[in-house]
Amino acid sequence: MIGRKIEDLIKSRLFKGKTLLVFGPRQVGKTTLLNEILKTTDVQGIYLNADLPVIREGLSNAGFEQIGATIGTNKLVVIDEAQRIKNIGLTLKIMHDNFPDVQVLATGSSAFELANDINEPLTGRKIEFKMYPISWAELVENTGYLQALDQLENRMIYGMYPDVINNKGNEDEILTELNTSYLYKDLLSYSGIRKPQILEKLLKALALQLGNEVSLSELGRMLEIDKATVENYLDLLEKAFVIFRLQPFSRNLRNEITSSRKIYFYDNGIRNAIIQNYNGLNLRNDTGALWENFLISERMKKNQYERRIVSNYFWRTHAQQEIDYVEESNGQLESFEFKWNPKAKTKFPLPFKNEYSPTKSEVIHRENFNTFL
Numbered sequence: 001m002i003g004r005k006i007e008d009l010i011k012s013r014l015f016k017g018k019t020l021l022v023f024g025p026r027q028v029g030k031t032t033l034l035n036e037i038l039k040t041t042d043v044q045g046i047y048l049n050a051d052l053p054v055i056r057e058g059l060s061n062a063g064f065e066q067i068g069a070t071i072g073t074n075k076l077v078v079i080d081e082a083q084r085i086k087n088i089g090l091t092l093k094i095m096h097d098n099f100p101d102v103q104v105l106a107t108g109s110s111a112f113e114l115a116n117d118i119n120e121p122l123t124g125r126k127i128e129f130k131m132y133p134i135s136w137a138e139l140v141e142n143t144g145y146l147q148a149l150d151q152l153e154n155r156m157i158y159g160m161y162p163d164v165i166n167n168k169g170n171e172d173e174i175l176t177e178l179n180t181s182y183l184y185k186d187l188l189s190y191s192g193i194r195k196p197q198i199l200e201k202l203l204k205a206l207a208l209q210l211g212n213e214v215s216l217s218e219l220g221r222m223l224e225i226d227k228a229t230v231e232n233y234l235d236l237l238e239k240a241f242v243i244f245r246l247q248p249f250s251r252n253l254r255n256e257i258t259s260s261r262k263i264y265f266y267d268n269g270i271r272n273a274i275i276q277n278y279n280g281l282n283l284r285n286d287t288g289a290l291w292e293n294f295l296i297s298e299r300m301k302k303n304q305y306e307r308r309i310v311s312n313y314f315w316r317t318h319a320q321q322e323i324d325y326v327e328e329s330n331g332q333l334e335s336f337e338f339k340w341n342p343k344a345k346t347k348f349p350l351p352f353k354n355e356y357s358p359t360k361s362e363v364i365h366r367e368n369f370n371t372f373l
Contacts, residue, residue: 001032001036002029002134002138002139002142002162002165002166002252003138003141003142004029004033004131004134004138005135005137005138005305006022006033006129006131006155006305007033007036009036009061009129009305009307010022010033010037010105010129010212011037011040011041012043012366013127014076014103014105014253015103015127017100018125018127019092019095019096019104019105019106019122019125019126019127020103020104020105020106020126020127020129021082021106021107021108021118021122021127021128022034022105022106022107022128022129022130022131023107023108023109023128023129023130023131023241024109024130024132024241025132025133025154025177025182025240025241025242025266025324026178026182027161027162027163027182028111028131028133028134028161028162029131029134029162030069030080030107030109030131031049031080031107032162034047034078034080034105034107035047035195037078037105038076038078041076043076043103044072044073044074044075045074045075045076045077045078046070046071046072046074046076046077046078047078047080048070048077048078048079048080049080049081050079050080050082050083050084051080051081051084052196053231054180055085056084056085056086057140058070058333059079059085059088059091060085060086060091061086061087061088061090061091062091062094062302062330062367063094064094064098066149067091067094067098067099068098068099069097071095074102075101075102075103076102076103076105077095077103077104077105077320078105078106079104079105079106079107079108080106080107080161081108081109082106082107082108083108083109083117085191087117088106088117088118089117089118089119089120089122090104090121092118092121092122092125092126092145093121093122093125096122096125097125103360107131109241112257112293113342115239118124128278130304130353131299131302132160132241132267132300132301132304133159133160133161133162133266133267134160134161134264135140135160135301135302135305135373136148136155136160136298136299136301136370136373137301137302137305137373139151139155139160140370145370152366153280153281154168154171155268155294156267156268156281156287156290156291156294157258157268157272157278157279157280157281157290158171158175158268158269158272158278159175159267159268159269159270159271159272160267160268160269161174161175161178161269161270163178164178164269171269171278172278175269175270175272175275178260178269178270178273179270179273179274187199187236187240187242189239198223198225198229198233199233199237199313201222201223202219202223202233202234202237203237203242203274204274204275205219205222205223206243206263206265206273207265207271207272207275208275208295209263210263210264210265210271210286210289210290210292211262211264211288211289211292211293212262212289213257213260213261213262213316214260214262214263215260216230216231217235224326234263241266242265242270243263243264243265243266244263244264244266244297244300245261245262245263245264246261246262246263246264246312246313246314246325247261247312247313247325248260248261248294248313248314248315248316249313249314249315249328250315251355251356253317253351253355255317255318255319256315256316256317256318257315257316257317257318259265260316262314264292264293264296264297265293265297266297267297268290268293268294268297270292271293272290275372279329287340288338288339288340291338291339291340292324292325294359295325295338295364295369295372295373296312296325296338298373299325299372299373300312302373308329309329310327310328310329311327311328311329312325312326313325313326313327313328314326315335315352317349319354321349321351322349323335323336323337323348323349323352324336324337324338325337325338326358332358332359333356333357333359334358334359334360334361334362335348335352335358335360335361335362336361336362336364336372337362337363337364338363338364338365339363339364339365340365340366341365341366342365342366342367344365346363348361
């Protein structure tokens with residue numbers, strides 16, 4: 001088992017008067033993590049898997065007595081795949097309000113279902129965590145830096161899902177299974193997805209435009225659907241931890257781009273599975289885009305696990321001046337350019353530096369990226 005940074009983070013919040021919720025895509029190791037926490041926490045606990053009908057039915061619309069009987073004498077209650085329980089928010093509220101000495105820890109792979117169902121009932125009662133595929137920092141911690149560095153090209157191509165890392169030689173097969181059976185399972189059962197073939201075409205279009213600005217209107221014309229439907233599908237894909245968006249940074253300059261978006265994938269392997277391209281970097285024309293996606297997704301994991309409150313952007317002007325990635329934290333800006341080639345020459349645009357005075361402007365390449373992640 002590759003140790004997960006989120007484990008200590010969750011343990012530090014146990015028995016502090018809050019229900020703990022862990023969101024993340026399927027197959028990133030949430031169940032393994034829950035069982036590890038149960039095994040290493042010095043209290044009596046119970047594991048409830050909501051994929052099982054008896055658990056799902058027993059906790060759906062459950063009352064005080066039924067919940068009390070389920071909890072029994074346990075002090076730590078772990079509910080896996082909690083989004084499958086009808087009215088889970090009310091069930092968690094009853095647990096929180098009526099069993100104050102019991103710690104509830106719940107996971108969900110479908111953020112759009114679970115989050116919508118719990119936000120109102122659990123207002124002020126919860127702490128949320130996000131769990132992703134293995135992070136670069138976790139890989140380094142587990143294997144050592146040099147061994148992790150030896151895997152860098154594979155990680156850019158095949159991504160960071162635990163099964164992919166642990167089954168060298170079978171990456172294609174595992175990613176295909178992930179891509180077709182697990183990742184969209186919750187999405188395709190959701191009533192908002194009426195045309196799965198449109199979702200597949202949209203994902204392929206996004207994968208092929210990786211690292212570029214995307215236009216909702218253009219995507220709509222390409223897929224023969226309206227702009228509002230494109231926005232709805234993107235929102236669902238984001239909530240299901242398939243993609244995420246970067247907004248343009250704009251404050252003062254007149255010619256700054258303000259309306260376009262960049263879309264990235266949470267995992268390089270899933271992106272490459274969508275276009276069925278697992279070629280080595282020497283045979284690809286998208287190495288720069290893969291490097292950018294890898295760095296931004298890994299930086300996001302780092303920020304989440306370190307509980308850093310940051311806003312993420314890209315910056316570009318109509319005159320084609322651009323910066324790949326901008327972070328804002330406590331009113332301070334840091335700007336980064338991403339280059340696979342350490343010898344590539346890069347200049348940060350003077351209008352950005354003069355207007356915003358970033359505290360850091362750094363080029364991240366394959367010889368210095370470890371400190372960035």
